[in-house]
Amino acid sequence: MPENAALTEVAKKRLQVIAELTELGSGFKVAARDLEIRGAGNLLGPEQHGQIATVGFDLYCRLIESTIRELKGEVAAESVEPSMKLEAEGYLPEAYVEDPNVRLHLYKRLNAFSGPEEVPAFREELIDRFGELPPQAERLLTAVALRVLARSLAIREVDARSETIRLIFNDSPPLASAKVAALFSAEAGRLRYVPPGTLEYRVNGGDRIALVQSLLAQLLECR
Numbered sequence: 580m581p582e583n584a585a586l587t588e589v590a591k592k593r594l595q596v597i598a599e600l601t602e603l604g605s606g607f608k609v610a611a612r613d614l615e616i617r618g619a620g621n622l623l624g625p626e627q628h629g630q631i632a633t634v635g636f637d638l639y640c641r642l643i644e645s646t647i648r649e650l651k652g653e654v655a656a657e658s659v660e661p662s663m664k665l666e667a668e669g670y671l672p673e674a675y676v677e678d679p680n681v682r683l684h685l686y687k688r689l690n691a692f693s694g695p696e697e698v699p700a701f702r703e704e705l706i707d708r709f710g711e712l713p714p715q716a717e718r719l720l721t722a723v724a725l726r727v728l729a730r731s732l733a734i735r736e737v738d739a740r741s742e743t744i745r746l747i748f749n750d751s752p753p754l755a756s757a758k759v760a761a762l763f764s765a766e767a768g769r770l771r772y773v774p775p776g777t778l779e780y781r782v783n784g785g786d787r788i789a790l791v792q793s794l795l796a797q798l799l800e801c802r
Contacts, residue, residue, distance in 0.1 A: 659749045661729035664738040666787065669719030675709055695724040721788060728795040732802075739787045744780040744794065752776075758801035 676682045685705075692698065698720050705712060712720070729737050729746075732754070736747040763770055769781045780794055 659730055659733050659735050661726050661734050662736045663722045663726050663729075664736065664740055665718070665722055665725075666740055667718055668715070669717070669722045670715050671719065672713055672715050675713050675716060689719070689723050692723060692727050695727050698724045698727075725788075725791055725795065728792075728799065732795065732798050737791060739791050742782045744782060744787065744791055746778040746780070746794070746798075748776040748778070750776070754798065754801045759798075762797055762801055 671682050671685060673679075673682075676685065689701070692701075702712065702720055705716065725737060733749040733752040734746050735749050736745070738745040738747075763772075766780070769783070771779050773779055778794075780790070782790060
């Protein structure tokens with residue numbers, strides 16, 4: 580390169596990175612720094628698909644949307660990712676989905692669900708690809724459906740491991756006071772409020788998971 584040739588700011592930064600990262604195995608670091616320097620490029624084209632492949636298209640779009648709102652100075656509602664504490668753990672067994680990369684991809688898709696109506700179609704897909712669902716996978720899909728409902732109600736924890744079901748809400752649940760009062764009246768003796776932000780529902784036998792589903796459905800009617 581001629582001595583007097585002008586270097587762009589991006590080119591200078593790239594050369595500096597290459598000079599700094601010369602040890603064995605630094606290729607990934609160079610690539611990562613390069614991405615920081617030049618930006619992500621075309622989000623929907625083939626030039627920059629690595630980040631989308633990593634986190635999943637739906638979640639990636641949500642992250643981009645959140646960033647755009649932040650740059651515009653808009654106040655985004657606080658995101659709540661509920662903790663599900665159920666009687667037994669749900670997961671995709673290795674014997675059912677053998678490829679770890681496929682399992683990871685399926686988990687990412689489940690994590691991106693925004694409505695319980697997405698679960699039945701996903702269940703049918705699993706059966707079509709891998710056969711009848713084992714109990715662990717059935718419990719996973721049930722937990723995902725409950726988590727999606729809980730998220731829409733700003734519930735940060737669902738605990739159904741004992742005779743008392745506990746729902747712990749975030750600071751500002753989207754519920755109408757009059758409708759909640761009516762629910763308390765209808766469930767008198769079973770449902771109570773424990774400050775700060777916890778609903779307790781006494782279980783008198785029956786399927787706890789079904790009771791959680793019923794309680795969440797009633798709370799959805801209180802929005």
